[in-house]
Amino acid sequence: MTPAIEIAALDGTLPTDADLFAGMLQEETSRVALPRNTSLGLAGALGTGENSDGTYMVAVIDVRSADGARLHRVVNETLVPENTRPGNDSLRHFAKATARKISEWYAASSSTPAEILVRAVPGESERIVTGSIATPKSFEIEIGPSPGDGTVSLANALETALLSQMETVAWRGPHAFRVEGSVIAASRNDGRTDVSIEWVVKSAKGKVLGKVHQKNDLNAERIAGEWGKVAEKAAEAAAKGVLTILGPSPDSLPGPMAANS
Incomplete structure (x- = not known):
């Protein structure tokens, strides 16, 4: 049995929901997330808030070493499309999605050099606050398993690129679109690697x-460990494609279309 996980209730969240x-x-x-023999521990907070589209939930989970040092912070957000308190089904689905993000980080970090993990540790000045509850993000980003630290680097880089490029759109705000990325890497006979990334843009309801x-x-060496500039360049191009799909206004979206970058 894994150790109990401590989840604090942020403003607007019932302690019973945090415990559940x-x-x-x-x-x-x-x-699905961590092997049973790991010494890593988890602790964090759950926050909820209502907006015009439904109930917004955010989980901030710290992955800690056996001596209590923070190794990584997982932030997962979602929108429940009803203005009601999240029920058991919504919380269960959110718990599964959060566990999947933890699992993806663990899989990526297990093949990443230790010095990269040290650089990824958040500063001690970072605190779990309620500010993000009041201003929820426009995009929930999830990346499938990738070589090296691609799962983490691509997600962070795309979030940064979207925030930057969204300054030019009139509809920026808590529309809670979802972007799912999948990475396929195939080795070639000449020593290089073909890398394909597909980004699927979905509405809050999954369309x-x-x-x-x-x-x-x-x-191959460029994605075997830290992706760095590779992730940044891929994310910049992907962000342009995502915003092209959404068009001038997400309230009058066209039908499904493809954008090649």
Whole structure:
């Protein structure tokens, strides 16, 4: 049995909901996130807030070493499309998605050099605050398993690129679109690697709005560890494709379309 996970209730969240989410997250992480023999621990907070589109939920989970040092912070957000308190089904789905993000980080970090993990540790000045509850993000980003630290680097880089490029759109705000990325890497006989990334843009209710396809060939070493500039360049192009799909106003979206970058 994995150790109990401590989840604090942020402003606007009932302590009973935080406790229920903690139990569900403990169950889900024991299934998919961390191996049973790991010494890593989890602790964090759950926040909820209402907006015009429904109930917004955010979980901030710290992954800690056996001596209590913070190794990584997982932030997961979602929108429940009803202006009601999240029920058991919503919390269970959110716990599964949060556990999946923890699992993806663990899989990526297990093949990443230790010095990269040290650089990724958040500063001690960072605190879990309620500010993000009041201003929820426009995009929920999820990346599938990738070589090296691609799962983490691509997600962070796309979030940064979207925030930067969204300054030019009139509809920026808490529309809670979802972007799911999948990475396929195939080795070639000449020593290089073909890397394909597909970004699927979805509405808050899960409707596919469009896809962005990317393909490039790279030296295998460039994605075996820290992606760095590779992730930044891919994310900049992907962000343009995502915003092209959404068009001038997401309230009058066209039908599914493809954007090639």
